[in-house]
Each structure stands twice: as C-alpha cells, then as structure tokens.
Amino acid sequence: MNVVTVKTKEEMSATASKLIVDKLRQKPELVLGVATGGTPIGTYEEFVDRVKQEELDVSSMRTVNLDEYVGLPRDHEESYWHYIYTHLYKPLKLPVENAFVPDGLSRDLEAECNRYEEAIESLGGVDLQLLGVGRNGHIGFNEPGTPMDSRTHVVELTESTRQANARFFNDIEEVPTQAITVGISTIMKSRSILLLASGQEKCAAVEALLDGKVDIEWPVTILNGHPDVTLIVTEDAYCSDKEDDHA
Ligand code: F6R
Numbered sequence: 053m054n055v056v057t058v059k060t061k062e063e064m065s066a067t068a069s070k071l072i073v074d075k076l077r078q079k080p081e082l083v084l085g086v087a088t089g090g091t092p093i094g095t096y097e098e099f100v101d102r103v104k105q106e107e108l109d110v111s112s113m114r115t116v117n118l119d120e121y122v123g124l125p126r127d128h129e130e131s132y133w134h135y136i137y138t139h140l141y142k143p144l145k146l147p148v149e150n151a152f153v154p155d156g157l158s159r160d161l162e163a164e165c166n167r168y169e170e171a172i173e174s175l176g177g178v179d180l181q182l183l184g185v186g187r188n189g190h191i192g193f194n195e196p197g198t199p200m201d202s203r204t205h206v207v208e209l210t211e212s213t214r215q216a217n218a219r220f221f222n223d224i225e226e227v228p229t230q231a232i233t234v235g236i237s238t239i240m241k242s243r244s245i246l247l248l249a250s251g252q253e254k255c256a257a258v259e260a261l262l263d264g265k266v267d268i269e270w271p272v273t274i275l276n277g278h279p280d281v282t283l284i285v286t287e288d289a290y291c292s293d294k295e296d297d298h299a
Pocket residue numbers: 086087088089090091092118119183184185186187190191192193
C-alpha cells in the first residue's frame with residue numbers, strides 16, 4: 053500500500069484530486085467509483101476547480117456510486133444521487149446519464165442489486181475507486197462482519213452508522229434504516245483504490261488497516277489484499293501515543 057501522510061484535510065483533498073485528474077488524462081473515459089459522506093467533499097471541490105482551470109474535458113468520465121439509501125427519492129437532499137449531482141455533475145455541467153447510482157426506490161431491491169452489478173460489469177469495471185472509511189472500519193455500507201465475497205446487496209444500517217450520518221438530517225429518525233451498497237468483493241475488483249482518512253475518530257480503523265492483517269471485523273482491512281491501494285491520511289487520523297496510554 054502506498055501511504056501518503058499529509059498535515060491537513062485540504063492537503064488530502066488537493067493530493068487526491070490531482071491523482072484523479074492524472075488518471076483522467078491517461079483515460080478520459082475513466083470509470084470512477086465515488087464515495088459520499090463528509091471526507092471526499094473537499095476532493096470533489098478541488099477536482100471541479102482543477103478541471104475548470106485546466107479546461108479538461110471530463111464529459112466521457114462515468115461515475116459509479118458506492119451506495120444509496122433505501123427509500124429516498126433521487127431529489128431528496130440527502131440521497132447519494134443528489135450528493136454526486138451537487139458535487140460533480142452540476143458544477144461541471146456533466147451529462148447525468150454518466151452517473152450510475154443504485155435505485156433506492158426500486159420495488160425489487162434484490163433485482164436492483166443484480167442490475168447494479170451488471171451495470172458495473174458492462175462499463176468494464178471500476179478503474180479508480182475513491183473510498184472513505186467509517187469509524188468502525190466500514191467501506192461503502194459494508195459493516196463489520198460483512199462477508200468478504202459479498203456483491204451488491206441490501207444492508208440494515210447499524211445504530212452507530214445512523215448516528216454518525218444523523219448530522220446530515222434534521223433528526224436521527226429521518227435517517228433511513230437500510231441502504232444498497234456495492235459489496236466488498238465488488239470494491240476489490242476495482243483496478244485502483246484511493247482511500248481517504250481524516251480525523252481522530254478514524255484512528256482505530258486506520259490502525260487496523262496499517263496493521264497489515266485482514267480482519268472481517270474491520271472491513272477496510274480487506275484492502276491489504278489489493279495490489280494497488282493509495283491511502284491519503286491526515287496526521288490526526290493516527291492514534292496518538294497519549295490515547296494508547298489510556299487504552
Ligand atoms: C459513503 C460511504 C461510507 C463513508 C464513511 C465515512 O458513500 O461509502 O463508507 O465513506 O461512512 O463517512 P464520512 O466521510 O462522512 O466520515
């Protein structure tokens with residue numbers, strides 16, 4: 053794993069967006085796997101600025117979202133379709149048919165999961181998967197204990213994940229209880245992975261990953277078995293010795 057330690061979140065975002073732009077220069081029809089949540093917002097902002105400044109044509113890029121809440125319509129402000137539209141498609145005026153997101157309103161969620169896997173395959177797979185990590189080590193919405201061979205599936209969100217995401221809603225009661233997420237094996241099929249981690253609350257997940265072992269209780273550790281992973285991590289996402297003393 054290529055580990056890049058940076059001082060600030062801004063530096064993390066600048067480094068990540070540069071890496072995405074470099075990939076796009078090599079392959080304009082890049083299939084970019086996109087994460088949502090707080091961590092990558094700065095990366096999308098930097099990416100948008102860079103594309104505008106350098107007048108890059110990114111209209112052939114396709115994006116594949118990692119996950120979507122069950123029960124939220126596309127135009128709901130907290131749907132992940134809306135997120136990626138707001139952070140990438142709207143500012144860059146990109147064609148929305150290039151945005152692939154699971155349909156959380158599907159009447160047949162199982163069929164939707166299969167359709168999504170097939171859609172990814174028909175794009176030729178993900179070239180570069182951008183990932184954040186949950187404080188419990190989840191990637192996508194693959195919570196601890198998720199089988200490593202999982203494909204796109206429906207998950208019941210854990211209380212800790214719902215609480216962590218409640219900050220985006222008016223009330224925890226509004227946070228959906230289910231989501232569709234691409235599976236761990238789907239993520240592992242991506243050709244390259246770019247993982248971002250920032251903030252002290254992520255330190256246990258970062259520590260488990262850097263331990264080098266694969267542990268089903270820390271889904272992010274599966275990345276130790278992937279041949280092309282770059283982790284961009286801010287200094288505050290390492291567990292401090294002081295905290296270890298208290299452990
Ligand atoms: C969202 C996703 C999640 C987040 C994780 C961290 O698409 O895949 O795994 O990356 O929950 O969220 P933040 O960045 O908000 O701390």
